[in-house]
Amino acid sequence: QVQLVESGGGLVQAGGSLRLSCAASGRTFSSSYAMGWFRQAPGKERDFVAAISWSGGSTAYADSVKGRFTISRDNAKNTVYLQMNSLKPEDTAVYYCAARSGTGYYIKGREYDYWGQGTQVTVSS
Secondary structure, rough: OOOEEEEOOEEEOOOEEEEEEEEEOOOOOOOOOOEEEEEEEEOOEEEEEEEEEEOOOOOEEEOOOOOOOEEEEHHHHHHEEEEEOOOOHHHHHEEEEEEEOOOOOOOOOOOOOOOOOOOOOOOOO
């Protein structure tokens, strides 16, 4: 079993920045694994935010965050990050990290096997 724990959420004013972290523990994959970030606003479906391959060489972003958010990872620490800049009120949501085995990146929630508990991000106008 793999456990994912997100941290770094909070309340920030529009235009501000936050960095989310997701630490993986437990039976971390013996080989390569992909990571992703998703978010869910109240009353809405969970949406893809960003994804990163095992090597970190390939990334993907939702159009709504492209140019503002950056996903990265430190495999030595089993941790993935989401740097969020120029935050907008519409970025307010619970942010979840996800993991699955594989060398590529994945943008659909159903493609992931493990999920964290989520961290709240609130952007005030």
